[in-house]
Structures are given as C-alpha cells and as structure tokens.
Amino acid sequence: MTQPQEPTGRLLAGRYRLGEVLGRGGMGTVWRAEDEVLGRIVAVKELRMTGAVDDAEKHRLIVRTLREAKATARIRHTAAVTVFDVVEEDDRPWIVMELVDGRSLADVVREDGTLTPERAAEIALDLLGVLGAAHSQGVLHRDVKPSNVLIGEDGRTVLTDFGIASVEGDTSITSTGMLVGAPSYIAPERARGQQPGPPSDLWSLGGTLYAMVEGVPPYDRGSALATLTAVMTEDLPTPRNAGPLRPVIEGLLEKDPAKRMDAAAARALLRAIAGGKALPEAATVAVPAPAEAPTVAVPAAEETAGTAPRPLLAPLRIPFRVSRRRAAMAAGAVAAVLALVAALVVWWPEGKDAGARSAGGATGPSAQASAPASAAASPAASPSPSADGSGAASEQPAPVLTSGQIPAGYTVYKDQSGFSIALPDWLTDQGPDYRATSRRFEGHGLRLVVDWQSPAGDSALKDWQEADRNAKMPNYRKVRVESVAYRNWNNAADWEWTYSGKTGTLLHSLNRGFVTGNGKYGYAIYWTMPEEVWSAPDGSLARRISFESFQPAP
CATH class of the missing domain: 1.10.510.10 (Transferase(Phosphotransferase) domain 1)
Structure with a gap:
C-alpha cells in the first residue's frame, strides 16, 4: 500500500506551499512550491515509501535522502543545485532546493x-x-x-x-x-x-x-x-x-x-x-599521460596513516591487467557480471574496503605491542564454509592478482618469512619496523607496514576497537572500525583514521587485520599517506594491488 498522494496546497513546515508535481520516481516526488516566508518559488523533494518497506530499508532511504542534501550543500558551483532547507514531516525528510526550469x-x-x-x-x-x-x-x-x-x-x-x-x-x-x-x-x-x-x-x-x-x-x-x-x-x-x-x-x-x-x-x-x-x-592521436604522483617528504614512522573505504566485492574482481586472451577475459567478466546481476545490481556497502591491521599483527601509532588476532567477522564478512563445514579459510588461497597479471611498474616482493606482495617499484624496503615480525616500505610520501604473528590472536576487530578508544594521535579522527570480507580469509577487520603528523600534514591510515592458515598466522597490511595523496592514482592503485596480490606464508 502506497502513501496517499499529498494534496496540492498543503503547507509544509508552516512555510512551503506545495503546488504541482514536477516529477515522480520510485521513491520520491518533486514538487513545485512557494516559500511563503521569502516569496520565492522552490523545488521540494519528498521521500515516498510503500507500506512494504521495513524499518531497516526505511532508515536507509532516509539516510540516503539526508546524505543527498548534505552532499549537495557542500558544493559551491553554478552547476550545482542550491539546497535551501531540510525539514521533517510525517517522519521523513523533505529537501527544499533551488528550482531549475x-x-x-x-x-x-x-x-x-x-x-x-x-x-x-x-x-x-x-x-x-x-x-x-x-x-x-x-x-x-x-x-x-x-x-x-x-x-x-x-x-x-x-x-x-x-x-x-x-x-x-x-x-x-x-x-x-x-x-x-x-x-x-x-x-x-x-x-x-x-x-x-x-x-x-x-x-x-x-x-x-x-x-x-x-x-x-x-x-x-x-x-x-x-x-x-x-x-x-x-x-x-x-x-x-x-x-x-x-x-x-x-x-x-x-x-x-x-x-x-x-x-x-x-x-x-x-x-x-x-x-x-x-x-x-x-x-x-594521444591521450595525455597521467601526472606523476606528487613527491612528498616521507613522514616519520609515527606520522603515517591512511586509507579510504571501498566496496569489497570479491565475486566481481577480475585481473587489473587486461588478459591477452580476450576470450578468457570476457568469460571472467561475464561470470563477474552474472554475480552482479544476480544481486540485482546491489552493491556491498561503502566501507567494506580493504585495509586494517592484520588479525595477527597490531601495528599503529597508538599500539605497538600486542598484535591483533582473528577478528570475529560478522556473518556478512564470513568466508564460504570449508569442506568440513567449519568455515575456516583455506591454507593457501590464490591471490586475486597472480604474478602474470601484475601491472607494469610493480614487482612481487617475497619476504624471507614466507609472505609475498606486489608493490610499486618506487616503494622501497626499509627493513623491520617496530619489531622483527614487521616489514616497512616507503616511497613518494607513502608508507606501508606488513606485520605478522604466529599463532594469530583472538580478535582483530576487538584489538582495533581498543586501539581506537586509546588512540593518542594529534587530531585523531576515526573513519571506521569494522569487520570486512577479505577474499576467502576469515576474521578480517579494518581500522581507518586520519590524524596530524609532526609537521602538521593531515595523514590518512588504513590497517587491515586478517587470519590465514586456520589461525596459524595473523597479518596486518597497514598503509599511511598524506590525505592529499589518498585518492591520487599512485596511492589508490598501490593499496588495491597490495590487497589483491598478497599471499601469506604457507
């Protein structure tokens, strides 16, 4: 049962007189209205929901509507609609905007x-x-x-x-x-x-x-x-x-x-x-080449941090480098898209990204002692059950990107401890970080620490939550702490934050923790870089390739 059509002439919030309907979609109606306080014509976007929408979906739609208003209001440009007001009536938001004829x-x-x-x-x-x-x-x-x-x-x-x-x-x-x-x-x-x-x-x-x-x-x-x-x-x-x-x-x-x-x-x-x-x-005849990543002075060890959330949609991953065999590539893409369409083109939430400390190596400016363990993942983040039904991750899962699919300018680093990871050539090995079972890489103002322990601890998620509560970094701001789905490993969690380095530079960190080998190892892949580099090609690509190519010790 749908909500009844609001009658033309209704006075909204004691101020906006609704007129004709300008447009209507599956979840919203846009009205022409008059702001009787300022005497101007505006557009009012109403969120509409059917009676079949449950409370969780209702909440999501309300948040989405409010986020639209928030996002639009942040933008100052002649090609952006001006948001004048957001009012709440009938337990739902109405956005009052500039009317563009x-x-x-x-x-x-x-x-x-x-x-x-x-x-x-x-x-x-x-x-x-x-x-x-x-x-x-x-x-x-x-x-x-x-x-x-x-x-x-x-x-x-x-x-x-x-x-x-x-x-x-x-x-x-x-x-x-x-x-x-x-x-x-x-x-x-x-x-x-x-x-x-x-x-x-x-x-x-x-x-x-x-x-x-x-x-x-x-x-x-x-x-x-x-x-x-x-x-x-x-x-x-x-x-x-x-x-x-x-x-x-x-x-x-x-x-x-x-x-x-x-x-x-x-x-x-x-x-x-x-x-x-x-x-x-x-x-x-040619497209301009992308600009080189900015060269930024490498912050001190305690100054680095960062990663932005991204959807982790393992079933949709295909190799970064286009395969030379187009037929094989197309087949892989078809399988990926079938997974997408089967899900009604509904994506995993923003924030199910790659990044956090390992479920076995607590690294980070605020916690350089006990390493996290196997993060108790939520059902949505749990791997497929193993043959014995235990749900344990396989001993040696294949990387998403194999060595033959690593992009040009990247090299697979093989650590003497047994793990391997593909890194950009400009990211150089700096040796152990704060302990022997950690390895630091730096370059172009970016910093990566791979940390591990054996056996894995109890819960990476709990360790990240504790580290977040006890964080003492200047201007620390949590972005997220949550369980994530990471390939077919279990107990994965991300801790992401920003803070100010010693020189005042805003830094962004992401620490992903996860467990491999049925608890044999806990790993952390921990990225830090200046905020201004976070979404630049070198920063975002390096993070993605590292997560997709990582292979744990056997």
Whole structure:
C-alpha cells in the first residue's frame, strides 16, 4: 500500500506551499512550491515509501535522502543545485532546493537530436567544474549521466541527484547494500568492485559526453549483464560524430583509471573545442599521460596513516591487467557480471574496503605491542564454509592478482618469512619496523607496514576497537572500525583514521587485520599517506594491488 498522494496546497513546515508535481520516481516526488516566508518559488523533494518497506530499508532511504542534501550543500558551483532547507514531516525528510526550469540532457538529446561538439564541450566543461568542486569537498557523485543533468531555459547546466553520492568520512549507511547507478555509465573499476574515486566520475562524464554527440551510451547492450560485460571487456565503439571531441571521449573512457585522462587535461581540450580553436596535433592521436604522483617528504614512522573505504566485492574482481586472451577475459567478466546481476545490481556497502591491521599483527601509532588476532567477522564478512563445514579459510588461497597479471611498474616482493606482495617499484624496503615480525616500505610520501604473528590472536576487530578508544594521535579522527570480507580469509577487520603528523600534514591510515592458515598466522597490511595523496592514482592503485596480490606464508 502506497502513501496517499499529498494534496496540492498543503503547507509544509508552516512555510512551503506545495503546488504541482514536477516529477515522480520510485521513491520520491518533486514538487513545485512557494516559500511563503521569502516569496520565492522552490523545488521540494519528498521521500515516498510503500507500506512494504521495513524499518531497516526505511532508515536507509532516509539516510540516503539526508546524505543527498548534505552532499549537495557542500558544493559551491553554478552547476550545482542550491539546497535551501531540510525539514521533517510525517517522519521523513523533505529537501527544499533551488528550482531549475529546463529539461534533462537526456530529453534534450532525445527530442532535439545530438549536440554539436562545441555545445557538448560547453556542457562538459560545466560538469567538469561541478565535479571538481564536489571532489575537493570529498564528495563523489557516482551517478553522472544525461538524465541527471538539467539544461535550464537560460542555457545553464546543472548536475542533479546526489542521492548515491559518496561523502568522504560518512559511514552512516555502510551497513546496507545499495544501487550504484546506471550500468551504461558505471566505470569499469566500479563494476569490478574496486575503490571508486574521482576518475570514476570522469569515466561517467566521458560516457555522458559520448551520448551527447552519438545519441546513445557507448556500451549500452540492452541489459545490465550485457552492458556491464561490455564496459569491462569491449573496446570503445568509435564516436563517429565527435569530431574534435574524440580524444577527450577516448581519454575519459580509458578503462584503466591510472591511465584515464585527468580533469586538467580534459579541461584544456574542452576549452579549446568550446572556443572553436584547433587542438594541438598531439591531442588528436594521444591521450595525455597521467601526472606523476606528487613527491612528498616521507613522514616519520609515527606520522603515517591512511586509507579510504571501498566496496569489497570479491565475486566481481577480475585481473587489473587486461588478459591477452580476450576470450578468457570476457568469460571472467561475464561470470563477474552474472554475480552482479544476480544481486540485482546491489552493491556491498561503502566501507567494506580493504585495509586494517592484520588479525595477527597490531601495528599503529597508538599500539605497538600486542598484535591483533582473528577478528570475529560478522556473518556478512564470513568466508564460504570449508569442506568440513567449519568455515575456516583455506591454507593457501590464490591471490586475486597472480604474478602474470601484475601491472607494469610493480614487482612481487617475497619476504624471507614466507609472505609475498606486489608493490610499486618506487616503494622501497626499509627493513623491520617496530619489531622483527614487521616489514616497512616507503616511497613518494607513502608508507606501508606488513606485520605478522604466529599463532594469530583472538580478535582483530576487538584489538582495533581498543586501539581506537586509546588512540593518542594529534587530531585523531576515526573513519571506521569494522569487520570486512577479505577474499576467502576469515576474521578480517579494518581500522581507518586520519590524524596530524609532526609537521602538521593531515595523514590518512588504513590497517587491515586478517587470519590465514586456520589461525596459524595473523597479518596486518597497514598503509599511511598524506590525505592529499589518498585518492591520487599512485596511492589508490598501490593499496588495491597490495590487497589483491598478497599471499601469506604457507
């Protein structure tokens, strides 16, 4: 049973007089309304739920709505909708926003036809600007697509619907899976369950740019399964109407986020195209290479810390490097997408990321003594039962990335203790850290400590919780402490936080603890880096490759 339709003319919060319905979706209605206090016309977004929604889902939807308001309110840009107010009535939130008169970009293309490269470049510049403003505030949109772009009657471009945006440090909805956007515009790394970052939004912008000039998304195959398979495995269909936009589109739709065209390079080309200027000759044949990671002075040992949460979706992982055998790669991707579609394209919660101390090596500025043990994982984080039904992890599970799939510029480090891990060539071995059973690596301002103990302790999660309670670092701020699903190992937990180093630099740390060999070893993979490097290609890629390639001692 659905909620009754609110009558036109209702006075909301004693101030906003509801008028006509401007739009209606599965969970929301947008009203034209008048703010009778200030005498202006506004848009009011109402959250609507059916009677079949249980309390947990109701809570998730409310949090999502409030997060949309919070994310949008943080952004200062002409292409962002202004949020005026959030009010609560009928036990649900209503968002009061600026009213933009116009049509969606999807409607413009459908009704008026494809855009010229010059006009498409103008719109893309506006979107690039608002995305940059969002990213600078730690907000990822995660659903950039033509239907979420409004073109005002005055020509203004507005990016709407931050309903599934990821707000840095906000773990309020990490306990529930959620739909994360239209398959046609989902970046390959998100389709694989990897850490989303600004490059993921840029991919979606590239897909939107493609649709502006071609009239269809680049990888639309008519179903979620076929579309996501194409996103991960197929070459980009040649944009035949793009003209000078082609290098921008191809650069933004580069499958490898580390090689994807960045915002600065895209902005330079888009400005030239929008201004009718000829592009540099090189721009027609090559995408600018990503900027090198910033060189930052390596902080002292107690100054390092960091990692941002990312969805850990092991069934969706496929090798980082594209296989030379396309058929095998496609088969793996199909299996991954089948898992995704079987889950109704519902993703694991934000925060089920890789990172934390090991379930057997307590490392961290606040605890350099007893190592954590096997974190008592929640049912959602538990591995598949073993043959004997005990649920214990296998003795020597294969890494997600094998040595033949390690990206260029990475080398598999094999420690004399028996573990191995793929690391970037610029991350050098510094020897033992605070004890003999720990190994430190540093480079480009990043720091990694791999810590282990045998046998594993009782609970990494409990150790992380205790370390969080006793943390004495300057300006310490917990991001999350939680059990996580990590490959097929059990008792895994993450501790993630930020704090100020000795020089005042804001540092970000992630410590992942987990147990291998049925309790024989407890490991911690502990990353720290300056906050400004956290989402940069070198930082995010190094973390991902380390987690996916790690192999414990036998």
